[in-house]
Structures are given as C-alpha cells and as structure tokens.
Amino acid sequence: MHSLPDEKIRNRALDISRSFHLEAPAGSGKTWLLTGRFLGLLGEVDHPHEILALTFTNKAAGEMRERIRELLDRAAAGDTPRYPQEEPLLQAAARASQRQPVHRLAAPDGLRIMTFHGFCLHLVQRAPLEASVTPGSRVMPDEEQQQLRTQVAAATIHGLLQRPRNDLLRQAVENRLLRLNNNWLALRDQLADLIERRDLLQDLLTLMGSHPDRQQLKVILTERLERLLQLRLAGCSLDFESTFLGKNWPDFIAHLHNNGAEAGNRLPGTLPPAEVKQLEKWQEIASILTTAEGKPRKQVGPATGFYSGFSKSKWAEAILKLPAETLHHLQDLKTLPSVSAGTADLDALYDLVLVVGEALNLYRSACRQRHLLDYVELEQAALRLFDQETPTDLQLFLDRKIQHLLVDEFQDTSRSQWLLLQHLCSGWLPDSGRTLFVVGDPKQSIYAFRKAEVSLFLEAKKGLPIPGQDRFSLRCLQIGANFRSNPRLVDWNNELFGQTIMNRADHEADEVPYVNATALVEPIPDQLSLNLFSSEDQGVDPREIEAEWLGKAVQQELKQLTEGEKIGILLFARTHLSHYLHGLQRAGVAVQVQEGTPLLAHREVLHLRQIAHALVRPQDDLAWAALLRAPWCQLTLEQFVQVARRPELSWLEKIRAAKADFPVAAELWKATTRARQRLGRDELATLVENVWLELGGPKIVAGNGSSASVANCRNFLDLLARVEQGTPEETLVKAELLLQNAYSPPDPAAAPSPVELMTVHRAKGLEFDVVFIPFLDWYPLSGGRGFHPPYLLERLPGSDGELLIAMAPDRRRDKSDSLYQLLRKIGEKKKLAEAKRIFYVAATRARRSLYLSGIARTKNGEILYRKDSPLWWLGNHCGLKHSKNEELIAENNNFLDLYLNPVLTSVDQDEHDKATDLPEPLPFDPERLPYTTVAPSQLIEKVEQTKEQEDDPNARARGAVTHKLLEHLGKENPLPQTAAVVAALISEGVLETEAQELAEEILQEIQDCLQEEFFGWLLSKGHPQAYCEWSLEDRPAENQIRTGIVDRVVFDGDNWWVVDYKTSRPVTGESDEDFLEREVVLYRPQLLAYKEMVANSLNVDINSVRPVLYFTALQRKLELDSSS
Amino acid sequence: MLTTDQWQKNIIDSWRPGSLILTSGGRLARQLQHRYRLQQLKEGHTSWCPLEVRSLNSWLHQSWQELWESRAPAGSWMRLRLWYEIISNNPPPADLPLDFALCQLLDQTYAVLVRHRLDPTEIRFPSPLIAWRQHICREFISALNDLKRYHPSELPLKIAGAVNAGRLSLPDSLILAAFEAPAPIENDLFRTLSQKARVNVFPLPQDKATNVHAVNLPDQEQEILYLGQALLDSCQQFRPGAIAVVVPNLEVYAPLLRKTLNTLLGQSLTPQEETYNITLGNPLLEHPLVQAALLPLRLLGEDEKRQVFISLILSPYYRTWAKNRNQLARLDRHWRELSPEADLDSLYDRAHSREPDLAPYLSPEGIEVRQLLAPFQQSRSLSGARWTELVQKLWDSVQFPLLADESDRIASNHLQAVLANLVADLGSWSMDWRTFQACLRQALSAEIFQVGASEQAGVQIMGLIESRGLAFQRLFLLGMTSTALPQPVRPLPFLDIEERRQILGATLKSQYEFGHTAFQHLLAAAPEIILTKPEKVDGEPVSPTPFWPSPWESKTVNIWIKPDAAWARAAWLRSAWRGLTQPHSQEIEEKSSAVSIQLPKSLSVSSLAVAFHCPFRFLIEELLGLKPLSEPMGGLRPENRGQSLHQVLACITRRLRPQYQEGGLDWQQFFPAAQKCVDKVHTRVAALPSWQVERRRLLGDKLGLLRMWFQEEINHHQDGWRWLVEEVPFKGLHVEGWPTALSGRIDRIDFHPEAGLLCWDYKSGSSPNSADVFKYLSEPQLPAYLLALLQGLVEIPAYPPLQKYHFQAGYITLKSEKDIKLDRLQADAERWQHFLETWKERLVELGQLLQQGYFDADPIPTAPERKREQLCNYCGLLTICNRGELTETTK
Ligand code: SF4
Secondary structure: OOOOOHHHHHHHHOOOOOOEEEEEEOOOOOOHHHHHHHHHHOOOOOOHHHHHHHHEOOOHHHHHHHHHHHHHHHOOOOOOOOOOOOHHHHHHHHHHHOOOHHHHHHHOOOEEEHHHHHHHHHHHHHOOOOOOOOOOEEEHHHHHHHHHHHHHHHHHHHHOOOOOOOOOHHHHHHHHEEEHOOOHHHHHHHHHHHOHHHHHHHHHHHHHHHOOOOOHHHHHHHHHHHHHHHHHHHHHHHHOOOOHHHHHHHHHHHHHHHOOOHHHHHOOOOOOOOOOHHHHHHHHHHHEEEOOOOEEOOOHHHOOOOOOHHHHHHHHHHOOOHHHHHHHHHHHOOOOOOOHHOOOOOOHHHHHHHHHHHHHHHHHHHHHHHHHEOHHHHHHHHHHHHHHOOHHHHHHOOOOOOEEEEEOOHHOHHHHHHHHHHHOOOOOOOOOEEEEEEEEEEHHHOOOHEEEOHHHHHHHHOOOOEOOOOOEEEEEEOOEEEEEEEEEHHHHHHHHHHHOOOOOOHHHOOOOOOOOOOOOOOOOOOOEEEEEOOOOOOOOOHHHHHHHHHHHHHEEEEEEEOOOEEEEEEEEOOHHHHHHHHHHHHHOOOOOOOOOOOOHHHHHHHHHHHHHHHHHHOOHHHHHHHHHOOOOOOOOOOHHHHHOOOOOHHHHHHHHOOOOOHHHHHHHHHHHHHHHEEOEOOHHHHHHHHHHHHOHHHHHHHHHHHHHHHHHHHHHHHHHHHOOOOOOHHHHHHHHHHHHOOOOOOHHHHHOOEEEEEEEEOOOOOOEEEEOOOOOOOOOOOOOOOOOEEOOOOOOOOOOOOOEEEEEEOOOOOOOHHHHHHHHHHHHHHHHHHHHHHHHHHHHOOEEEEEEEEEEEEOEEEEEOOOOOHHHHHHHHHOEEEOOOEEEEEEEOOEEEEEOOOOOOOOOOOOOOOOOOOOOOOOOEEEEEOOEOOOOOHHHHHHHHHHHHOOOOHHHHHHHHHHHHHHHHOOOOOOOHHHHHHHHHOOOOOOOOHHHHHHHHHHHHHHHHHHHHHHHHOOOOOOOOEEEEEEEEEEEEEOOEEEEEEEEEOOOOEEEEEEEEEEEOOOOOHHHHHHHHHHHHHHHHHHHHHHHHHHHOOOOOOHOOOEEEEOOOOOEEEOOOOOO | OOOOHHHHHHHHHOOOOOOOOEEOOOHHHHHHHHHHHHHHHHHHHHHHHHOEEEEEHHHHHHHHHHHOOEEEEEOHHHHHHHHHHHHHHOOOOOOOOOHHHHHHHHHHHHHHHHHHOOOOOOOOOOHHHHHHHHHHHHHHHHHHOOOOOEOOOHHHHHHHHHHHHOOOOOOOOOEEOOOOOOOOOHHHHHHHHHHHOOOEEEOOOOOOEEEEEEEEEEEHHHHHOOOHHHHHHHHHHHHHHHHHEEEEOOOHHHHHHHHHHHHHOOEOOOOOOOEEEOEEEEHHHHHHHHHHHHHHHHHHHHOOHHHHHHHHHOOOOOOOHHHHHHHHHHHHHHHOOOOOOOOOHHHHHHHHHHOOOHHHOOOOOOOOOOHHHHHHHHHOOOEEHHHHHHHHHHHHOOOOOOOHHHHHHHHHHHHHHHHHHHHHHHOOOEEEEEHHHHHHHHHHHOOEEOOOOOOOOOOOOOOOOOOOOOOOOOOOOOOOOOOOOOOOOOHHHHHHHHHHHOOOOHHHHHHHHHHHHHHHHHHHHOOOEEEEEEEEEOOOEEEEOOOOOOEEOOOOOOOOOOOOOHHOOOOOHHHHHHHHHHHOOOOOOOOOOOOOOOOOEEEEHHHHHHHHHHHHHHHHHHHHOOOOOOOOOOOHHHHHHHHHHHHHHHHHHHHHHHHHOOOOOOOHHHHHHHHHHHHHHHHOOHHHHHHHHHHHHHOOOOEEEHHHHHHHHHHHHHHOOOOEEEEEEEEEEEEOOOOOEEEEEEEEEEEOOOOOOEEEEEOOOOOOOHHHHHOOOOOHHHHHHHHHHHHOOOOOOOOOOHHHEEEEEEEEEEEEEEEEEEEEOOOOHHHHHHHHHHHHHHHHHHHHHHHHOOOOOOOOOOOHHHEEEEEEHOOOHHHOOOOOOOOOOOO
C-alpha cells in the first residue's frame, strides 16, 4: 500500500474507540474515512442502530449507504481490493457481515445513515404526541411551505386590521404598514419571511412571549449592543496601546497642551479604558488622528486642531506611522453607533415582534389542522422530545441507545442541528465507549442561506459543549492529501487561497483559515488559464463575447476528452445561466443542465399556459385572445383585429362567432369546446394536453425550437398534473405559484453529453476532469435575497447564537439607523467570506484543467475589475497588469496562463446521435373478456328497491335480514332472539332507534308465514330433496355464464318447487291484487331463468320445475305460469 | 418445481362440492373462480356446481351473520366517535388539536394489538404516552360493551369461539390457500378449524425462477419508459391479461404508470375492451365530484374565498349554475378588484351595482349562494343526521350532482353511502358544524374510490399483497430497490418497545422475512420475470433489493435519440417528431405588417402615453380594449390610492388658494384644510382599515406625507410661484400631421410673474426623469399640456390668454414622505419651446405609422434595451405580440 503523507492521521481517524474532529479539505478522501469508520463500528456494535450517521443531503446519505452496502456485498462475495486503500475497508466489511445478521444490514432502515431532517422525522413519527405534532403529519415540499407562509401572513394582516382601533395588535400592524408606506404586499412578504426564519427569532419571541414587554426588550437589545461595542473597542484599544503613540499618550497630550493645540483639549489626557461609555472619546481620537477616509492625518495645522509646525514633530511622524491594522480599527470605531442610537427604533421592533407573534400562532394552527410540518417545525419538534423526555423514553423512540455518532459535512451545521447533537450526546462521558466523529471542511461551508454557521465547526474544535456537563472532548485532526487534482492545480489553490484569499481569518465574518493540500496524483498535461474580456469597446457586450469564447473553448476541450471524462461549467449564480447557455448553443455544444432557465422564460410554455388559463377562465379575454396568436394557430395580426372588432362581449364569444370566417378559429373552437365539456371532471393537465395535441402543438414547437422546447412543454404539463386539486381554478392558482420557481428540464437530446452546466452549490461533492468558471467578475453583494432587508438579524460575535436585530430605516423617511448600518456591514463581510469559499469549492472541482474567465474594464492600460469579486481577489494575488502590446501580464504568477480578449475559431462538431426515423407504432388491441356473467336478479332488485325505498327507507335491510332468517330456518335452525335480529339490522345500517321495532315486526311476519300452509310445508323437514340459498351456474349461450342463488328448492317426488322469497309489500294506496300483478310482471324473467338453471343443473324435465314467488308480507304464494 | 399456475390447478382439482376454499385475499378467490369457470366452458359443460371459494374476511363476516349474535361489530364511525369522546375527556399528554386522524390512528393501533393477541390495556412499559393509551383503551372497551358492540378486529376470535362451541356448522372440508405469515389471531382460528373439520393447507409455492432478467435504469422516469416498451412487446406475444406488473411502492408509481399506460394502451372501455387494470384506488375525497360537493361548505371557512367561490359557480356538477357558467364567470372580474379577503356581500353589492344585467344569473331559480349557506352559519349543535340532511338539502336545491359518466356515478353512490354510514353511526350524536365537517372529510378520505377494470383481461397492475397466489405468463416487478423490498419498519407510535418487537412489520427481522418470502413467491408466479429498478430516486442512489443479488443489466432509454416502436404510439411524440424531422419556420408575421384600423377621433393623453411606450400595446389595450385580468391583491390598489391623492391635493389647493394668493401659506390653515379634504375624499371608504392606514399616511401622527408636501409648496411659494388652477380639463388639441384630437386634464397650473406658467403632473409613484421626457420622448403628458396651453385650450377667468406667458412643466412626486419632489425638469422656457418642436415631429412620425396601420411590438426604440425589456416584463401581452423571448428578469 502506498504511504500517504498523512497516513498516520488517517489511521488514527479510524480508531473507533475515540472521538474526533476531522478537517478534510476537498478531494482528500473524506468519504473513505467515514465509510471505513462506519464499517469498523458495524463490526463491533451489538446492533447497527447503535450507530447514527448524519449528513446534510439525501444525496450524501444515499451515496454513503450505497458505498457501505456495496462493500458489504463484495466482502461477502470474497471480492479483492481494487486499490490498496480499499483493503482495510473490505476487511472491516467482512467483520461487519460476520457480526450482524443479514436482515439488519439489508433492511432499508437497518443502517441509520440519514439527513438531519430525515432523523428528526424518524423521531417525530415515532413519538408524535411527545413532540406535540399531529400524528401522521407530513413535511411540506418547499413551494407548499412558501404558499402557506404567504397565506398566513396575508390572513394575519387582515385579521389584525379587523380588530378595534385601540387594540395593541391593530396599532402594531398599522404601524408596520405605515413604516412600509402602507405597502400591504411588502408587509405580507416581510411576515412570510420572518415565519420562515422564526427559529432565529426564537429567543426574542420567547422573551416577548404572550406578554410582550417593551422595557424588557430594550434591556436585552441594549445589553447585546453594548457587548458588541465592547468587543470592537477592546480590539481597537489593545491594538492602539501597542503603538508608539499609544505607549506615550500622556506625553503626546502634554506636547499638544504646551504648544496650545486645540486638539489637546479635545483629546483625553490618558487613553480611555475600552468601555462603551468611553466610545465617544475613542471616536474623537479616531477623527483627530485620521482623515474621513481613514488615512493618517497629513494636514496637521491649526485648522485640524494642531499647531503650525506640528508636522515637524516626532508625534506627527508617529501619526503617519500608525500601522494599517490600527488605522482600520480607528476607522471602524467612527461608524459605531452609540447605545442610545442603536436602540432608537425599539418601537418599530416591538410592533414587529407583536405582529410576528400573531402570525406564528396562526401558522402553527394552520399546520396542525392540515397535518403539515415545515423544516423549522420538524427540527423544533425533535428538540422538544429531548427537552421533556428522560433517556429511558428516548430509548423508546430510538429502540436502542445511540452509542456512536458520525456527522458528515459538519461545516454546514445550523444552530438547531447543533442543539440536536448536544441532546444526542447529553450524558456522554469521555472513555464511556461512546464516540462522536465530526468531519468537514470549513472552506466548503457555502450554505448560509440554509442557516449553516461555519463558526460552529470551529467552536467544536474545543469539544462539543453539553449543557450541565463538561464539553465532550474531540481530538482535532487535519488531513491534507489530495487524491483528486493535478499537482499544478493543487499548488495553485494553495497559493491563491492560502496566501491571498483566505490568508487571514476574520472570525467576526466567519472567515476560516486555509490548510494546504498535497497532491497525490501524477502530473498530467493540463490547462490552467484566466481569460479576460475587456469592455473598452462599448459597441458589443463583453459578456456576449465571453459566452461565445466559452462555447468554442468547450468545443475544443470536447475534442481532447477521452471516454468517461466530464466537463463541468460552474456558475456562481443561477442568473448567469442564460448568458452562457446561449453561447454554448451557438457553438452547437450539447450540454446537460439539470435546472435550466426559468420555465416562464420560454415562449412555447407561455402559450401553453394560456390554453390552461382560457379553459379554466371563460372571463379571461386576454388568454382567449392569446390562443389565436399562439404558434399553433397563427392568426395574422390583421385577422386578429377583425376578430377583436366583432360585436360579441367576451373573447370566448368572439372566437365562437369567428369560426365561420377563419378555419383556425374553427379548429381552436372545436378543440377547446371538447375540453371545456370535460373541465372540472378530468384532470386539467390532460385537457390542456389534448387541446395542444389537437392543434398540432408538439409539431410546431419542435419545428420552431427543438426537442428541448417540447421537453419544456411536457414539463409544464407534468407540473400541472402534479398540482391537480380537483377544481380547475384552484389547480391553476397552485400551478401559477409553482411556476415562479420552475426551471426547464435537461434537453433530452443532450442526455449523453459529457458537458454539464450547473451552479457551484449543485457541483459541491462532484468532480470533473475539466472545469470552466465563467463570470469571475461576479459581485457577491449585488442582488439576491436580503440585500436591503426590512430588518437585519446578526449573531452577536462570540455569543451562543444570540442575535442583534435592527430595523431598516422607515420607508417614508430617510433616517438611516447606524445599528442597521453596522449589522449590514457584518452581514456583508460574512457574505464575502462565503463567496470566497464558493470560489474555493468551484476551483477544487477540477481534476485536470481549469479555465477561468470574466470581464474587466480596461482604461488607458489599467485593468479595473469589480471590487470584492473573485476576479478582484485573483487580480490582487497575481498583480494583473495590462502590457503595452495589449497583453495581460502578472507580477506574481507562476501557474496561470493569461489571455486578454482571446479569440478562438470554432471546430466542427461531430453530430451527437441524431434521431433517425420514427419506427411504425407497435399494434395493440384491447382484450375482450372470455365470457360475460349475468345474474337474473340484479336489474330487477334495483327497480324493486327504488320503488319501495320511497315508502320504507329500511326496505333493503328488512329484505336482507328476512332472507337470512329464512335461510337459517331452512337449515333447520330455530328462530333467533329479537336482540340478535336487532344486531343484524343495525349492521345493515338501520338506526338503533328503529331496529328494535323492525326486528319484532320481521319476526312476527315470519311467524305468520310459518302458520300459512304452503310456507309451513315448504320449510318442513322430510322432503325427498331440498336446498336453501342454493347457488347455481350455467351457460345459457356461447361465452355467457349465468349465476344465481335460489332461496329455496324443494322436490315433492313429482315436482321441483323453485321458490323466491319476496319481502316487498304494496306501496301506500296500492291494492294487494295490483301489487301482485306488478310483482309478477317484474319477477317473471328472474323466475323463468331460475327455472331453467334448476332444470339444467339437476338435469330434469323443465316442466317438472315450478317457479313460485312467496310474499312474506301477505303470506301468499304465486306460481308463475311459464306458458303465459 | 411447483409454479403458482400448477398450485392453483392443484387447489381446484382437490376441491369437491360441499368443501370450501378460503383464500387470504379476494383477488385470489376471484382468479380461482375464473379459472374454474374457464375450465367448465372448455370442457363444454352447460351447467355445473359453482366453485365454493371465499376470502377469509368475507367468510368471517358471513359466519358471524349465521351466528345470530346479539352483539354487532361497531361500525368505523361509531368507533371514531367513541375515541373522539374518550380523548376529549382524557386529553393526550401534549397540547394537540383533537382530530379524527388521531382517533383513526388509535383505532388502528387497537386493531393491530388485537390481531397480535396483545392486550391493549396491559401495562408493560410505563411512559406517560403508553399509560395514557392504556387508560383510554380501557374506556374504549367498556364503552363498546355498554353499546353491546365489539371491535371488528376481534371477529376471528369470536368465530373461533363459536366453532369451538359447535355453534357454527362448517363445510365437510376446508382448503386454506396462500396464508403465509398469518397474524397470531388468524393462527388461533386456523388451529381451531383444523380441530373441527378436515383442513387441507396449500402454502404458496416458492421457486428459483430460471427465466429472470434484472434491469437497472438511471431513474424512475426511464424505468417507466422502459416498462412501456417491454409491455407493448409482451403484448405482441401474450394476451394482455396474462401479463402483470407488481409494484411494492404502487402509490409512488401509480400516477406515472397511469399516464404511460393511457398513452400507450389507452383507457379501458369496460366491459368490452380491456386495456389495463390498476388495483389502487384514491381517497374518495380526491374525486372531482366530491371536491365539488364540498365547495359550498368550504366557502364558510376558508381564506381563499375567491378561488372557492369561482370553483363553485363554474363547477360542472351543479346543474343550477352549469348553464350560465360564462356569464357567472364575470363575477371573478369583480372579486379580483376587491381584496382577497372580501366577503360575498361586498361581491354581490359590487356586481349588482356595476353589472345589473348579471342579476338574473346571480340567483338562478331564486337561489343565491348566500342563502344556501345561511343554515350553516349559526354556531349551533345538531345531530349528525340533521347536519347530513342539511347538506343534502343544500345539494338538492342547486341540483347537485350533475353526472356525466361512470366515474361520476360511482363517486356519487360512494358519497351517498358515506353519508348513510355517518347517519347510521353518528345519527344521534350532537355536534357543531366544524366537527361535522371534520367527520365528513375524514370519512371521505378514508373511503377508497376506484373505477375497476376487469381483473381477467387487460394488463394487470397491482401491489405486493394483491399479487399473492396469482399466476401469469409474464411478470414485471417494478421499483425493486432495497428501500421497497423489504419495506421499512412501520412507526406505530402508540406501541411500546416490547409490543413493537412482537408485531409483524414493526421489526427489521419480520419485514425482512416478509419481503423475502413474498419475493420467493413472486418468482414462482410466472415463467418469465423482469425486475427493474432506478439507479437514483430524486438524485439519491438506491441499491437493488437484497433478494436478487445476481447482476443487473444497466440500460438507458432515450426516446428522442433512439425512438422505439412502442413509444411511437404516443401522439405527442409522433407530432413532435414530424416537427423535428420536417423543420419549418412558422414565426408570426414579421413585426412590421400593417393592419387596417381607424384611429378614434379623439384620444386621451394617457392613451397616447401607451402608444409612445409601445404601439402594439396601444393597439391591443387602447384601440381593441383588451386588458389582462387584474391580479387579486390585499391592501389598496395603487390606482385607487393615486386617484384619491390627486383629489385630496386638488381639494387642498382649491381651499387654500385665496389665503395663498394674498398672504402666503400658513400651517394653521393647512392642517384643518388637509384633514377636511382627506375626510371628504375618503368618505365612502372611511370605515375600511386599509384606508384608515392611508389616512394616517397622509395626515400622519407626527409628519405625514401631506405635511412634507406642503413644506415643499411653501418653498415653491417663496420662489414666487402661485397656484393658479387645478384639475383643468382640455380637449380638441390638434397637432398638424397627427390624426386625432387629444384631450386630457392638467393636474395643476402655477403662475410666476416672470417665469410665467408651470404645468404640474402629480405622480403618487415614481416620476419619469428628464431623459424619459426629453431624450426618449416616451412621456407625452407634459408636452401635451403645454401645447394645450399654447393653443388656448385652457382658459382661466380673470387671466389674459395664457399663451402669452412663458411656460414650463414638471412632475410633483408624492411617493412617500422622503420621496416628495417638485421637479420642474427644465426651468428654461425657450428650451421647452424648442423641445416641443422635436416632440411634435416624434408625434407626427408616430401618427403616420399608426395611420398606416403599423403597430410595432417595439417599446420605446430610443431607450436602452434594459428599459425596453422591463416594459415587456410588466406587460401581459407577450403571447399576443410575440416579441422575442423574455429574459430571466421575468422572474
Ligand atoms: S410585451 Fe413588449 S412589445 Fe409586446 S406589447 Fe407588451 S410592451 Fe409591447
């Protein structure tokens, strides 16, 4: 086995008796370690459920499960290692297979490898009540969550506005509206957003709870703000005291006094302590010693508070020599708010918390009533289990105590997940045999929008804090061997990120220190280039040129690609997609895009959508009109105007009327009418598709576009089918909501292409042989959600998740709140820090080659790139310059090939498998049944029921129970008790209140029948042959089977009496004779059928069979004369 | 080795009249029956003794009837009601809403325990939850006893008891077929039966099938594509009825399968032409007829009233409204103008006042929706039977349901049956409306709806359980992943750990063993078997079922690149293919094709503005009057808000002008005047909360928009400007070369002794900037106003003809307190003069185009692309003008 530079550390990480905190950079084979450790544990534990491995995505969980399953199978099959490092894994797998029975390893939930959310759901489903979740609740898909939040937010505003004017909550919501310049939608969205982020507001909300207290809120916020200011001051004063000026401050002040400089009076005699109440003094120091831009003051005359000649003094020099870090601190101080200014907007916050509190109550009850959960509620429900339960009960949910915990991608942990881990490890003691293994790479923490807090990864290095006990200590390990990338790439990343982009870790911004990686793969011929496009020529959009270049560059790489290799084009933001997609399409590169451009950006989809609108809404004139202009109708503008000017009121009517003049209108009318006739009964998606097909939609769409356009349309139809609500209007509304976040599917014709286009977030965990990273001039702070949020929430640096909140300035007024500015700066710093990590993730996906490209302005030989963009960072690192002869050069760059406005010639593409011809459709004929079955009784009984039902709602039950009783008697049993008949009636659906009386009636009726001569004889014993409820089958005709049950058949020695009991009775006002006549007509076919069946089955002369109807209500028999 | 086919044959051969075959499921019983009949027909019999075969459940039920017991099994609703009452008196150890789903879950738990011969009231593992469960189970049992009822899950026990006591006559012999893994309660029953009668057991055969083919496809979608092809191929060799698809996760695959089979085979036209039969029903609640049935009731409670109401009046199931759907749909236009929370009263008021001709449609046959709902609105307690009656009455009064097909008929009967059960079980229970509605919904979601095709003809698709003991020629096993077979352990939240260990399906072991035997039986069910599985589900890799370790062949299906003869049956693919192989460009005619349409004699300046923005939009919206449906929104509509602000300002300037002309503006007079004006303008809406907020926005607690505006006016006044007149209408404005007369209304005109006249246009949102006015020439209001002045179309008594003065114009922006601006754009009157000439040229140019019928879909050609795109993104006409594709900013 090759020895690895960090082999010892890797082996330690596999020691299953210890707990570790492992930092594993991209490509370092972290999964290998996790798998090895999991398998190692499987070979030791009593039950696999003692191990819990948590990941952050289903994909990661699935991959890990699969890898482990595969190794277990291979070990079982005695497979040999495919590479040296695999050997220990196979050995561990073999041990595991011996230790665990097969059903534990093979069962889907045998190995607990799941996402945090999956695990929470697992717990909550097993203990819904303890978690106070309605049993059977399901987790809503994202779009449903969003819809519900918006609905609840709207309902909250409406509800609160209905309250009396002096009501506290009514006033609060009015104030919120006013603050937003009475913009209802803005408030609705603000509330919906806060509902989503309620876990962050938790501490504030719980404090305010149901009895909000303005004072209490002020106290909390003031205290938190003071802590933040304190922190900043401490940093600054510590640094300042270490400077020459700081060390000799009193002399400096004395010098100013002696020379009558006014600054002497303004500045404190001694350096003030780093206390919040001293903030103003520090700010004074900052503004006297430095300029507004934060540079050391050069103009040090009387005008700036000094004396003329001061510039000659050593003190002036000392000011000029203030180190950059100190200047940075002083500048920072100037912008700090005073405590009073920071909490000035308290009233607004107070109103907000009141309104949010109300919105949350509504939201919770809405979720509970609908048996729904969102992710926040899911996590909180799981946490509730631990709050209340004793460990024994936890056992009840988990079946077995968890002994070993593994957490993958630990850098993406959120606050609630952190809490969950603390609960899971609560009571764990060092060397108790229980282990925690967390692994991740803080440099790859790019999920802040999912509430990931990279600071927790760093925090855990000190061990996992567990309330009420010592931290659960973790041994920190770092590995650095890189199995993925070319040495040149690895070194380049080390240099770029290690020396420049991640060289200093500002904790307040959640920046993380860089750890160097060591390449293990052999060097291979590669490309590592920066391609810059200048925007000097105003005429053309440089982005267009970059996109065109990208298309051609990918084309060229495709030529070099060997079987199984892949190219990845990674984007910083989804909105960049359309630029490059067009470039690639122009170059004829087939590219797989998992989630492409917005579905609504495709015209064919917009037209298809209009079909849905028109079908559902006759009142939607625009939709109807649009149908005529769809590519599958092609009405010219002139014709369109003619239709428009018809006298009919609605467009639906206009089109109906225009049928005669325009064949397309006629076709359209035919197709839509057919669909509208089924509207509300069939699925909307089916009806829309039918109309589209009838009008030749797919043909036109494919002809104008490509298979991709047809795929877009089908994707729209699928979405419509997915959201079917049972009523067209509701289906349409739901579909519209989903459409806002729907993207075009992969082009089916591009499916075999090795080129993939995706966002960096999606590419995390993947690797490609060649990677392109365009749009290097991406500015992370531009656009995006929360750029100018109505309030800001920021974690207090160094706190345990406590937040500071600041309200955005009142929309109606200009007043800018300095706390808001302060928090905004912190937020932006964090965003930039994450952007650096996103760049790192992108750059480390490449195995062989990496192409970077972007746009920069070049102005008289200077390159001016977007500040705080990846390009800017790269530029700073290499010291990019613009040479005389229009070339890009770098002061400090040993790796990167540089090109300015490179031009590539396109290479001809080999056509990817184009479709040949559509084969002849296979035939298919529906199948006919081999025979049909008829039951003589069916039809007639229906008629009987309907007739009698009107008179006696219990007729059916009476009939059924009487028949059962007669069968019972026929089998020579005594009549049952009334109570039993009551029970039988009730189970036939008779109301309890009516059953008793009806039962007595029925029993009496049967008694009366027994008194009657024929009936008495019929049920008497000792007939030569007799049957009850005799079931028969015969074949009256080819492929027909007749099946029936005859109530009673008795042979008297000569004749076969075939009797059918009837419990029907004359309807009100009907004479017995009329009734009997009606019944005979009704039952003749049935009885004659029975007659035949009996004769067939007994194989006797049909004339010896005598069909009889017996009416229990009248105690009368009626023999049917078969001849008549 | 024994196959299922042979096994079935053996069962039938061993049957004699007088003996009874009991099967684990109804489907097997029916297949045996069918097979027997075919045999009779084949042998040419004309009459025969029917095969006595029953599923265990139906036999148990029938046997219970024969016993004539005085205790009846409690119906599902009676049980739920008991649980409901018991829980309301013994709330669970958590603050949860008491609902029927919880009751349902408890009832299932109770049944599971009984089936496993575990005593629900026995304490094994004391946790608060279990203690609670045990307590309420005790209460439940005693409640059942009081009512002389028992839980249906106890039926096997009762029958076993009766058999033991000799109270139930058994057939001469019994054949037990396919009872693998019976629950303990069934085991006991079988033991008893075998003591009392001759019992012949036929365990299902297990087979190592020889002809098995396992295929791995990238995802579920391709798995289905593959299945489609394979099924069609199979149908070329076998009759469809001999082919089956068994899917462990049928509910996951069903929608995809239905869609595919409808496309490839078509729907079954029972009874004559069978294509396929899928044995998975949906909750009755989901049937459109039932959804429609609930609409009136939903109107009482839900937030989304507009959607519910529109769905109701446009529903095809209500005969009363069905015939006037198109007219009634117009109500939607009104409701969209109201806030989404508006109630029916405001809707009807609005409709009556704005569209009187709608009146007859609003209350067809004298029935109006509001009256229908009246009985349900009072919060009273009524018996279940009474509520049911009221609901029925409501439906009858609007002639619900209007049935169209078999599916409707079945659904309607089911609905009636559900109501009947409710009455039978809850008839006497008194409850409020909400509780009744909850019962109804629960009952409807518990009831399963299915339009059954034939089980004997057409491709058969089914789940694992139904497939037990059935025999086919070719069998497809779909979705055979490690997560589908064996299936995951059931959660069973109300059981303690000990109980779960004894319950089938609640432990890894039992699930694994169940899956394993089920799979072995499937291998015997047909001579040819094809297993398929997706490689990934939602991007998550999944491994194959552990029960088939042999290699899986990996395949991909791409009907675009390698079209296949089965999929060539799909109409959409054939159509698309024609398009792909005979490409054609049928673009809408190029943008500059002329249409003949007369411009009106007179045009308002605001319409003209639309023409300046986009001639095509002008054609559609202004000349043809076609506008998009307005989006329903909460709060105030910007247009209403703007209009009222205009009126308020006009009112204030009118009131204050006299003092203003003399002294100057003073705050003392401003405040009362402002208040009076706001109140006057808001009179009709004063009671509406959103308008009350608007009032505060204008008048403010401290500041207020009007105050800030007034401050600006004071400065303006100090510069020597005076308000001259407001809301000045003009008409008959002619510009040579422009075909129509223009009319409009100037918001305000101010006067300055030197600077002359100043026309103002009020903007309650953002105002155009000078580039829009002077460079892109896209904003015609100001120039039009000035021309009206110059042409003497505006007269003010006591002033000499206005055209003798210098003039200029600008916008007064009143967006918010901070966005208040009196923006004169261009103070130099001469420049204005010069600009007017350029503007007239642009107007004439546009006029000529419009007159020739050129209405280009080309917004503000002079403006940057971004601005033009924005205009398109906020315009609803793209599918009519067909200008190039939208950009991402659409989102
Ligand atoms: S979408 Fe654009 S081009 Fe088409 S009508 Fe609207 S504004 Fe004009």
